[in-house]
Amino acid sequence: MSLLTLIFVLLFYTATATLVVGLAYKIRLYAKTPAPLRIPVTPAPITRWGVVARMFFEVTLFNSLFKANKWIWLFGWLFHAALLLVLLRHFRYFTDPVWGWIGAIQPYGKYAAFVMIFGLAGLWARRFLVDRVRYISSPSDHLMLALLIAIGLTGLGMKYVSHTDIVAVKAFFLGLMYFDWQPLPSDLFLVIHLSLVVLLMIIFPFSKLLHAPGLFFSPTRTQVDNAREKRHVVGL
C-alpha cells in the first residue's frame, strides 16, 4: 500500500468517526436538554402533524428565510439544493451496484456543481458587499465558504480538466467500507478534493454546520402550541 493510500485510509476513518461521534454527541445533548417553557413562534401549529408540516417547509423551502430576505434565500436555497444533488450523485462511489435512482439523477447532478458554486459565491459576495453582513462575519465564516467552493472547484477540475480514475476511487471507498483496502489514485485534484472533504467532515460537529441538526431541535419551530392544554414539565 502506498503512503498516500495509507494516509487517506487513516484520514477517512478518523474523519468519519469524528463526524459520527461528534454529531451523535451533539444530537443527544440537544435531545436531553430540557425545554419546559413553551416558546413556539406564532403562527404556531396546535398539533404534532402541524409541526411536521411546518418543519417540512422550513427544511425543504427555507420558508422563514424566504420571508426574511430574498437574496439570501435565493443563493442559500440554490446552494443547499445543489449540494444535496451533488452528495446524492456521489453515492455512486459508495454503492455497488449503484442504486437505480442514484443512477437516474446523474445527468441533472452534472449541473448541480455549477449551481452550488454560484450560490456559494453569492453568499460570499454578501459578506463583502452588505455592510451589516460584513460586520457579523468572522474569519471562520469566510473560510467555510472558501472551503466549500474549493471542494466544488476541485471536483469540477476532475470532471472537466484533469480526469481521475473514478473506478479506482470507487474501489478505494468500497474497500474502506469493507476493510479491504485498495490503492487510491494520486491525481492532484483528487488529493486536494479529498483532503478538503476530510477537513469538512472533521469541523462539522465543532462549527456552525451544526445548524443542520440544530434546526430539528429549535424549540421555536418544533414545539406544539398547547401549553394550556398540556402541562410541560421537562418538555421533551
Next chain:
Amino acid sequence: MLDFETPVLKQYPIIPLIQPGVMAHSKPYVAKPEIQGKIGFPEELVENWQEVAIKKMGELVSKSRALRVFLDSCVKCGACTDKCHYFLGTADPKNMPVARQDLFRDVYRRYFTFAGKYFPKLVGAKEMDKEMLDDWYSYFHQCSQCRRCSVYCPFGIDTAEISMAAREILDSVGVGQKYCNEIIGKAQTIGNNLGLREPALLDTLEGLEEDIEEETGVVVRLPLDQKNADILLVTPSADFFAEPHVDGLIGYAKVFHAAGLSWTLSSHASEAANFGMFIGSHENMQILAMRIRDAALDLGVKRIVFGECGHAWSVAYNFLNTLAGPFDFLDPNYPVPQHICEVTYDLIQRDLLTLDKSANDDKVLTFHDSCNIARG
C-alpha cells in the same frame, strides 16, 4: 422639547448603514443594593464576577435546549440583521439581532467550545472582560424581547431567549436593572408592581363603582377577595391606576355584570404582569406565578381570567401551567388561564352581551399586537 427626527414611513423600509457604537451610552439605571438583595441577587458587582458569570452561563445553557441550539446554530446568514426595530431606529450594529446574540455567543464559545478555546480569533470568541460586561448591560437592555427576529431566522433563533439569559447572568453577578427588579420586589411582597396595598385597592375599586354608576345609572360591583366567586380576574395593576388602562378594567366589570358572572379580584395576586420573564429569572417568575395559584386556591374560584397585558399574557399563556400547575382544581371546561378577550368573544357568540355598535363607530382601528394576544 427633545428634537426628534421622525422618519417618513415608506412602503419598503430603508435599512440604515451601520454606525458602530452610537448607542453604547444608552443603558438603564442600575438597581440599588437593597433592590437586588430583596429578590435574591448579590447587592453589587461581586469580586470574582467573571468566574460567577461563566459558571452561571454554563448552568443556564445546560438547562435550556433553546440556548444550546441557538448558540450552536447561527450561520451568520444575516437574514435577521434588518429585523430589529432597535437597529432600524439607531443604526448601531450591536442592535442587529445576530450581533446582540454574538455578545453572548462569543463569550460562550471562548469558555465552552473547542473552537473558541483553541482558535478564538478564527471564530471570533471573546473574553468576558469589563468591556464585554458593559456592552452586555447596554445592549441586552436595548432588546424589548419582542421575538420579531425569531420569525425570520431560518432556524428560529430567538434573541429574546439570549437577552433573558444575559440579564439573568448580569443579575447573578450583581448588576441588575432598577426598573424590573424594583417592580418584582414589590409584586412579591405587596402583590402588585405598583405597590398598591389592600386598602388602596379597595378605595380605588369603590371609586370605580361610583364612576360607573354615575355614568350609566347601573350599579356594577368590582369585588375584591370575594370567596367562592366563580372567576378570579388577574389584571395588570396599571388598570387600577392609570389612564386609559382603567377603562379596560371598567369594561371588564361591565362585561361580567352584563353576563351575570360571579367574579373577584385578589389583593394577594393583584398583578398580571410577570417581570420575572424579562430578567430571565425562572425563580422570580415562578414566585409571581405561584401567587396566582395560591389566590385561586384560597378564594375557591373555578376559573382564572387574565386582563389585557403584554407583560402578562406571554407568561400566562405559555408558562403558567408549567410554573404553577396543575390546575386540576379548576373547572375543566375552561382553558387556564383564559384571556378576557376569549371570555368576551364567547359571550358575544352566545348572545349574552348586548352591544351598542354606534358607541365606537367613529373610530378607525388598526391591530398592533402590543398585548401579545395574537402571539400568545
